[in-house]
Amino acid sequence: xxxxxxxxxxxxxxxxxxxxxxxxxxxxxxxxxxxxxxxxxxxxxxxxxxxxxxxxxxxxxxxxxxxxxxxxxxxxxxxxxxxxxxxxxxxxxxxxxxxxxxxxxxxxxxxxxxxxxxxxxxxxxxxxxxxxxxxxxxxxxxxxxxxxxxxxxxxxxxxxxxxxxxxxxxxxxxxxxxxxxxxxxxxxxxxxxxxxxxxxxxxxxxxxxxxxxxxxxxxxxxxxxxxxxxxxxxxxxxxxxxxxxxxxxxxxxxxxxxxxxxxxxxxxxxxxxxxxxxxxxxxxxxxxxxxxxxxxxxxxxxxxxxxxxxxxxxxxxxxxxxxxxxxxxxxxxxxxxxxxxxxxxxxxxxxxxxxxxxxxxxxxxxxxxxxxxxxxxxxxxxxxxxxxxxxxxxxxxxxxxxxxxxxxxxxxxxxxxxxxxxxxxxxxxxxxxxxxxxxxxxxxxxxxxxxxxxxxxxxxxxxxxxxxxxxxxxxxxxxxxxxxxxxxxxxxxxxxxxxxxxxxxxxxxxxxxxxxxxxxxxxxxxxxxxxxxxxxxxxxxxxxxxxxxxxxxxxxxxxxxxxxxxxxxxxxxxxxxxxxxxxxxxxxxxxxxxxxxxxxxxxxxxxxxxxxxxxxxxxx
Amino acid sequence: xxxxxxxxxxxxxxxxxxxxxxxxxxxxxxxxxxxxxxxxxxxxxxxxxxxxxxxxxxxxxxxxxxxxxxxxxxxxxxxxxxxxxxxxxxxxxxxxxxxxxxxxxxxxxxxxxxxxxxxxxxxxxxxxxxxxxxxxxxxxxxxxxxxxxxxxxxxxxxxxxxxxxxxxxxxxxxxxxxxxxxxxxxxxxxxxxxxxxxxxxxxxxxxxxxxxxxxxxxxxxxxxxxxxxxxxxxxxxxxxxxxxxxxxxxxxxxxxxxxxxxxxxxxxxxxxxxxxxxxxxxxxxxxxxxxxxxxxxxxxxxxxxxxxxxxxxxxx
Numbered sequence: 015x016x017x018x019x020x021x022x023x024x025x026x027x028x029x030x031x032x033x034x035x036x037x038x039x040x041x042x043x044x045x046x047x048x049x050x051x052x053x054x055x056x057x058x059x060x061x062x063x064x065x066x067x068x069x070x071x072x073x074x075x076x077x078x079x080x081x082x083x084x085x086x087x088x089x090x091x092x093x094x095x096x097x098x099x100x101x102x103x104x105x106x107x108x109x110x111x112x113x114x115x116x117x118x119x120x121x122x123x124x125x126x127x128x129x130x131x132x133x134x135x136x137x138x139x140x141x142x143x144x145x146x147x148x149x150x151x152x153x154x155x156x157x158x159x160x161x162x163x164x165x166x167x168x169x170x171x172x173x174x175x176x177x178x179x180x181x182x183x184x185x186x187x188x189x190x191x192x193x194x195x196x197x198x199x200x201x202x203x204x205x206x207x208x209x210x211x212x213x214x215x216x217x218x219x220x221x222x223x224x225x226x227x228x229x230x231x232x233x234x235x236x237x238x239x240x241x242x243x244x245x246x247x248x249x250x251x252x253x254x255x256x257x258x259x260x261x262x263x264x265x266x267x268x269x270x271x272x273x274x275x276x277x278x279x280x281x282x283x284x285x286x287x288x289x290x291x292x293x294x295x296x297x298x299x300x301x302x303x304x305x306x307x308x309x310x311x312x313x314x315x316x317x318x319x320x321x322x323x324x325x326x327x328x329x330x331x332x333x334x335x336x337x338x339x340x341x342x343x344x345x346x347x348x349x350x351x352x353x354x355x356x357x358x359x360x361x362x363x364x365x366x367x368x369x370x371x372x373x374x375x376x377x378x379x380x381x382x383x384x385x386x387x388x389x390x391x392x393x394x395x396x397x398x399x400x401x402x403x404x405x406x407x408x409x410x411x412x413x414x415x416x417x418x419x420x421x422x423x424x425x426x427x428x429x430x431x432x433x434x435x436x437x438x439x440x441x442x443x444x445x446x447x448x449x450x451x452x453x454x455x456x457x458x459x460x461x462x463x464x465x466x467x468x469x470x471x472x473x474x475x476x477x478x479x480x481x482x483x484x485x486x487x488x489x490x491x492x493x494x495x496x497x498x499x500x501x502x503x504x505x506x507x508x509x510x511x512x513x514x515x516x517x518x519x520x521x522x523x524x525x526x527x528x529x530x531x532x533x534x535x536x537x538x539x540x541x542x543x544x545x546x547x548x549x550x551x552x553x554x555x556x557x558x559x560x561x562x563x564x565x566x567x568x569x570x571x572x573x574x575x576x577x578x579x580x581x582x583x584x585x586x587x588x589x590x591x592x593x594x595x596x597x598x599x600x601x602x603x604x605x606x607x608x609x610x611x612x613x614x615x616x617x618x619x620x621x622x623x624x625x626x627x628x629x630x631x632x633x634x
Numbered sequence: 635x636x637x638x639x640x641x642x643x644x645x646x647x648x649x650x651x652x653x654x655x656x657x658x659x660x661x662x663x664x665x666x667x668x669x670x671x672x673x674x675x676x677x678x679x680x681x682x683x684x685x686x687x688x689x690x691x692x693x694x695x696x697x698x699x700x701x702x703x704x705x706x707x708x709x710x711x712x713x714x715x716x717x718x719x720x721x722x723x724x725x726x727x728x729x730x731x732x733x734x735x736x737x738x739x740x741x742x743x744x745x746x747x748x749x750x751x752x753x754x755x756x757x758x759x760x761x762x763x764x765x766x767x768x769x770x771x772x773x774x775x776x777x778x779x780x781x782x783x784x785x786x787x788x789x790x791x792x793x794x795x796x797x798x799x800x801x802x803x804x805x806x807x808x809x810x811x812x813x814x815x816x817x818x819x820x821x822x823x824x825x826x827x828x829x830x831x832x833x834x835x836x837x838x839x840x841x842x843x844x845x846x847x848x849x850x851x852x853x854x855x856x857x858x859x860x861x862x863x864x865x866x867x868x869x870x871x872x873x874x875x876x877x878x879x880x881x882x883x884x885x886x887x888x889x890x891x892x893x894x895x896x897x898x899x900x901x902x903x904x905x906x907x908x909x910x911x912x913x914x915x916x917x918x919x920x921x922x923x924x925x926x927x928x929x930x931x932x933x934x935x936x937x938x939x940x941x942x943x944x945x946x947x948x949x950x
Contacts, residue, residue: 471847
């Protein structure tokens with residue numbers, strides 16, 4: 015194992031020209047305590063190449079992306095190392111010189127296009143400003159704007175230049191932001207999660223635009239994302255970031271087909287994909303925070319294959335190419351041996367398709383002809399749903415499909431609806447005031463965002479105890495017994511009970527929220543996008559836990575999600591919704607395997623899948 | 635779905651060790667005291683409170699005894715000279731604080747208590763109840779605070795208990811406005827809904843879920859209202875409607891000292907200075923508390939939490 019030369023010319027994408035961006039030993043630290051947020055990163059990007067930077071929350075990927083254009087956020091500074099763009103060292107430039115380069119030689123596309131565009135100004139003047147700020151004449155700029163609009167596929171949108179940002183859809187806004195980034199033909203573009211928050215179909219269009227433009231202009235692009243699948247589809251090379259360090263680097267094909275680092279392997283196993291129904295394998299725990307990283311490998315505490323050396327010595331980025339290619343390296347002491355050492359518990363196993371119970375049994379929940387309004391706007395149109403006992407029904411739809419409203423109507427959170435909703439035969443009223451105590455106990459709701467659904471002023475024990483106090487008259491001792499059982503059933507240690515929510519990670523908080531719902535032994539559990547605020551490795555663990563609990567406790571479940579890929583991993587039946595109507599429903603295998611509605615077909619088509627990445631992968 | 639994006643994703647703290655939320659208000663108070671602004675404000679405030687508390691026991695003379703000539707300049711018997719009746723100004727200043735401080739504190743407690751109850755109820759209870767509370771609040775707000783207090787006092791007569799109630803009542807609508815907007819924010823949070831949909835009665839939700847999350851704005855309001863209470867109490871005394879003679883208080887002492895300004899300025903200046911530094915000190919400290927609660931000047935922490943939470947909002 016020898017340390018490799020990171021500047022060995024990349025195999026992919028090098029045809030368009032030489033290396034444009036060279037980052038060497040880059041370290042970004044906080045100004046006060048010098049905690050290192052990004053540590054010792056060495057990467058280069060060639061012209062026309064897309065480098066994907068993948069990482070989970072707190073990995074430092076956004077900080078790394080910003081440092082590549084010579085910028086740091088308030089309270090951070092580039093502590094050491096160099097960033098060279100077309101041979102020019104950004105570290106030696108003054109603030110004015112850097113600003114001159116931004117927009118002309120390098121550009122940044124932020125996650126939320128809404129924050130990049132001024133809401134009070136029309137699109138046309140904003141785009142012109144991006145061009146004229148860098149010494150172009152007005153006429154010149156206008157001609158270029160027309161050209162740009164065509165390139166990002168907005169030329170056919172009427173009056174786009176005289177529109178205000180809010181008059182465009184999220185996808186259109188993001189394409190405007192991308193057009194502005196490409197406006198001055200920069201050498202480098204950093205895109206920070208530009209498709210997060212967009213629907214899969216819009217996401218696909220935006221990604222295709224980015225890819226095409228990068229190739230046409232010979233731009234070196236850095237695509238920062240938490241979404242492994244999106245990066246897999248878009249990038250030529252991938253850098254996997256964990257706890258501020260690049261732990262694996264290589265061509266997309268290599269990294270996805272033969273991942274070397276245990277973290278990358280875990281990450282790929284945790285990603286749901288509609289073309290596989292494997293049990294999701296999550297990784298528990300959180301990455302160590304900046305300034306609190308262990309002396310050895312940062313992944314060591316979570317690693318399934320760790321050896322003694324990992325805790326004390328920090329591994330270097332070493333050559334890991336298996337297929338004789340030079341462009342694959344990983345930061346692990348066990349490169350090459352990881353696969354052989356992995357325990358069976360982390361392997362992906364098939365879920366046996368659950369037998370769909372025939373319609374003979376009475377459903378736990380039956381929704382008939384449900385219509386709902388927000389003010390005067392109708393958001394649900396004649397929805398029919400039946401959740402059989404001990405089954406999980408997934409409701410899938412894009413934003414605005416009404417899936418969350420449906421869940422909120424059933425839970426009593428949204429009250430302006432009409433129709434017949436029955437829980438084990440009892441009709442549920444729109445508000446909760448006239449519902450029986452039994453119905454309130456039997457239907458439990460888990461909120462989307464665990465950062466908002468737990469009162470920060472109460473301990474975990476008090477939070478889980480609350481529904482027990484409300485629904486039962488158990489004595490204190492019996493209640494404590496129940497709380498401990500609930501907290502153990504969601505795989506949390508007992509000592510969590512005395513803690514406050516802000517001392518827990520996102521995944522742990524969502525487990526607490528689930529424990530709070532389960533402590534009163536409900537019959538129906540409504541899960542509203544419960545994993546969408548979580549990292550993919552944590553999402554996998556939570557989904558797997560829900561699947562286990564559903565089986566163990568004989569729960570019926572209504573699982574609301576925007577993520578079609580998750581459906582196979584948890585549900586037996588699926589309902590596909592679009593703009594307030596059900597477009598298709600049935601057993602999961604039937605709907606996903608042989609979709610009938612055009613909408614479902616398109617949805618399945620546009621979700622990034624493993625089979626689309628590189629040469630078809632993930633057989634490891 | 636925007637719910638994820640706008641949710642204040644809790645930032646994992648970069649500092650080591652668990653942070654117990656229950657005493658966050660104490661941390662905020664302490665953090666404020668550690669800033670220069672807060673330290674000055676707190677020291678000045680504590681000084682005046684100490685004068686009010688200890689003063690009566692260390693006063694050299696009976697505050698109502700005639701020990702020197704009217705408006706006598708400072709002399710050997712009376713350090714700060716005499717007032718209009720020849721009583722010792724120094725002793726009267728030492729003795730004239732505690733009553734006004736206690737009454738202001740009681741009025742503040744009434745005002746903040748009533749205001750918080752009205753504000754939280756208006757925020758959490760939907761529709762007509764919110765409207766009734768807030769329209770009532772608007773009506774009281776139409777009267778200037780001092781005029782409102784004067785109205786009550788002039789009807790019933792200058793009683794100490796009435797002063798406390800009048801000043802307290804005049805605070806309540808202003809506190810209600812501030813607390814309502816803070817409570818609106820909290821009552822929209824998921825954790826409140828999570829408890830409410832289990833069928834818990836509204837008063838319990840307000841008391842146990844919403845109120846504990848309003849500690850910071852309540853603290854700031856209390857500081858601010860305390861200052862106002864003191865000013866109004868002193869103002870009423872100055873106008874002759876407040877605490878009645880002969881017992882000394884800083885408000886009526888200012889009025890009393892006015893007449894002899896050229897003979898013994900201390901008769902007016904001493905109580906005025908006490909009131910001024912109390913209000914300035916309290917206000918300065920409250921301002922520091924507000925800043926520390928808002929997290930101004932925490933650049934490093936801000937950057938780190940941003941970094942940590944930047945992507946937790948992802949995949950919406």
